[in-house]
Amino acid sequence: MASAFVVGDIFRNKVTELLENTDSSLPQTLREELQELLDKREIKLSFSTARKLKKYLQDEGHPFYLHELLEDSSLYLPEVVKPPRNPELVARLEKIKAKLANEEYNRITRNVNTQEINRNGILADFGGQVRSVKALLVTVFNFLVTVVATFACSYMGSQYLFTEIAARVISAVIAASVVGLAELYVLVRTMEGELGEP
Incomplete structure (x- = not known):
């Protein structure tokens, strides 16, 4: 499930401008979070930080909105790690599959007489x-x-x-x-x- 944005250049440029602006009343915690994000190679903006930034932009009346910052961004979907399968369960499933296949084969071939397979070639x-x-x-x-x-x-x-x-x-x-x-x-x-x- 998505919990963050992978942001692009628009976000990086605007946030850099916002952080360089020394007279902005950006809260210290938000400033630290944004600075830490910009230092990383791939910026993953968490939803909680995005909410704080949105609230700040609304309260301060900035000429750009959060959706404009996230215009070239995408949702970060973490890769789902499948748990390893239980080997006992796998062995039981294989045994059940083999048993079912054998029963199906026996059901299909129950009226086949091996002595009558080649009727033209048997001397009997x-x-x-x-x-x-x-x-x-x-x-x-x-x-x-x-x-x-x-x-x-x-x-x-x-x-x-x-x-x-x-x-x-x-x-x-x-x-x-x-x-x-x-x-x-x-x-x-x-x-x-x-x-x-x-």
Whole structure:
């Protein structure tokens, strides 16, 4: 907080004139304070001395005012000295920051599986894909074999019922269709069960 003025040349010149004037009724304490100020290299005029000077100028009726003396002056703002930080507090703050950063990192990465980072390059995933394709091929092959075997059995077995080839083919197609639909129904229910599992 400001407590003084850093005065300039106007103040120095006017106060020098005032001090050189021997017939002025300048109080001795004020004269000493002003003389001490002029002897210094950087003049810092305290507010209390400025008030005394202002009162003197008003009482004596001088042709210049205090604001004219302080025209090229500025406020003296002392540099704020920050107290040193407590090392224990700094250590605790660093520990808390590290803990919070670690919790944030864990929260962000909790659903990241390190085994699945490079999906195209891991052999375990390739093996899983091969097993999946193999299971699909086995299922399709099983379906085709079942339908073809049903058709063949129905065609061969229907020779005892029908003498005409067209009737035997129609009965074999109907039997193969029924078995194929039943096989598809079972396949769909199995896939639904696998997909429904958590």
